[in-house]
Amino acid sequence: MALEQTFRDVKKASRQLALMTDEQRNALLGYVAAAISRHSDLLLEANKRDLARMDESNPMYDRLMLTPERLQEITASLRQVATLPSPLGHTLKEKTLDNGLHLRRVSVPFGVIGVVYEARPNVTFDVFALCLKSGNACILKCGRDAIDSCRAAVDLIHDVLHTAGVDSNIVQLLPASHEATAEMLNAVGYIDLCIPRGGKHLIDFVRDTAKIPVIETGAGVVHCYFDKAGELSIGRDIVCNSKTRRCSVCNSLDCLLIHESRLNDLPSLCEPLALKGVKLHVDTRTMIALHDNYPTDLLVPINGDDEWNTEWLSMQMSIRTVDSLDEALEHIDTYGSGHSESIVTEDKAAAERFQTMVDAACIYVNTPTSFTDGAQFGLGAEIGISTQKLGARGPMALEEMTTYKWLIEGHGQIRE
Incomplete structure (x- = not known):
């Protein structure tokens, strides 16, 4: 795979997140929010290039558009996520067996989350914020319509991470090509979960093509x-x-x-x-x-x-x-x-x-x-609205971006 080294780098960087404290993650979110405010002109200029390529009558035009007000909403969302309790390290279940073994089920990150989305540049920041807060690295794949906006957003995030001494591979944006999508959906061993955000056609394609686990989100006939x-x-x-x-x-x-x-x-x-x-x-x-x-x-x-x-x-x-x-x-x-x-x-x-x-x-x-929105439900920014029944359902926020592992402690017990 042409992108295998990128996938490998992100997987490696995800391990660094496990050593980062919640306070450090929150500080990074604040730094990114401040950078958006300082460099809003660069983000808006990149967005104008995307908008120039799209017909204003296209239903996606409004989703693609960034404005000063929408950038303010994005910065507010980042800061809101930073105030939320960490979803990591929670003891979900605990018991001691008759043989003395002590069992705990603890919330942990998935590892690497891939998100495929269309003309929604705000999703770039939403996904990064939620992934960082929940200890996940992320691989982003936006549509061609939003590539300039999303590239500018990821470049801004990378600048903040470099300044803070954090591996920028915790977030990567793939090329806006069908080949990149295909490689992403086949990145077994590198991407732990894929979340498509877009219309029915996109979601059906991801579900039918992916070899990695997928959570269906977004398409709504309401x-x-x-x-x-x-x-x-x-x-x-x-x-x-x-x-x-x-x-x-x-x-x-x-x-x-x-x-x-x-x-x-x-x-x-x-x-x-x-x-x-x-x-x-x-x-x-x-x-x-x-x-x-x-x-x-x-x-x-x-x-x-x-x-x-x-x-x-x-x-x-x-x-x-x-x-x-x-x-x-x-x-x-x-x-x-x-x-x-x-x-x-x-x-x-x-x-x-x-x-x-x-x-x-x-x-x-x-x-x-x-x-129907993660922020309206008091969950902070959302990574999508799950329409499936296995696992997450409805607005997916921090808790839905974790899995769990069992921690078992003993003192010499052996199984008969």
């Missing part, structure tokens, strides 16, 4: 069900916030399901969406309810069942009218991705049934899916 007992004023705010707060992220709303008895309220429910310019893809009953009550140029008939399965990542969403809670549950079971789902209802029994029956990492009652 629903909100407005029940027959839903409160209109609450529903208006929830639907609008879920869709328009930041439409290019994985927790944004993709499909509104509405009970047929509430179709008269649909124009009012969708009024905030019209003001934001959201394009609606709707079924026949929904079209009738919104005809003359929603901008004509923003209202189109649904184009086949595949559109129910679309993660829009833009100012678009679909709406389907259902006859019952059970029909809404069936729709979510068919088209959901296991990410985030919500219900708007004042019926406690309906809410409990929704929570019980929906199979997703995060399930909301009378609040928007936009809260």
Whole structure:
């Protein structure tokens, strides 16, 4: 492998992290945050080069963009991670056997974590912060769209590490090529865990190609069900916030399901969406309810069942009218991705049934899916939203970036 020496260097550097104290890790995070503030002009200039290569109408454009405000958020996130308790060295289970052997299960880093991501330069800093805090080295593989931004970020981090006398191989950025991705996904013995962050196509490719362990994250076909007992004023705010707060992220709303008895309220429910310019893809009953009550140029008939399965990542969403809670549950079971789902209802029994029956990492009652975020959950920055069931599920932060080992102490015991 052309990149084998890089993988070997990162693996070796990961051992240095085991000797670093939490105070030293926290100090490094502070140094990086300060460097971002000092050199924000360099980061923004690199980001402009990436943005110049992308059409502004591309749904990924907003994700790619860095601004002074977003850089401030990144520095605040780094400092927030530094304040969090260390996830390492915790005794998760402890007991003494009848023969006197003392057993402890202790949290430890994975070692080397590889992250494949698309046009999200902020992910570079998020991953570095969480990996450093949890004692993991990291290998980053961003998409071509964000390569200048991510390279500038890693160069800045390397400068800080050099100044602090820390091996810069604890974080490495791979070339933005398909060949590099292939080598990364086959780096058995070097990378302990791979986390893809991006759309469904990227996640499917990583899962189907990798020979190293993978945690699936990110792709979200997100629903909100407005029940027959839903409160209109609450529903208006929830639907609008879920869709328009930041439409290019994985927790944004993709499909509104509405009970047929509430179709008269649909124009009012969708009024905030019209003001934001959201394009609606709707079924026949929904079209009738919104005809003359929603901008004509923003209202189109649904184009086949595949559109129910679309993660829009833009100012678009679909709406389907259902006859019952059970029909809404069936729709979510068919088209959901296991990410985030919500219900708007004042019926406690309906809410409990929704929570019980929906199979997703995060399930909301009378609040928007936009809260699916590690920082919003009080976890600090996140490395991704896991949609699988084995191991981490939902927002993945520091605790989810550790594994464990057993420590066994005796005094001459032997097994019969």
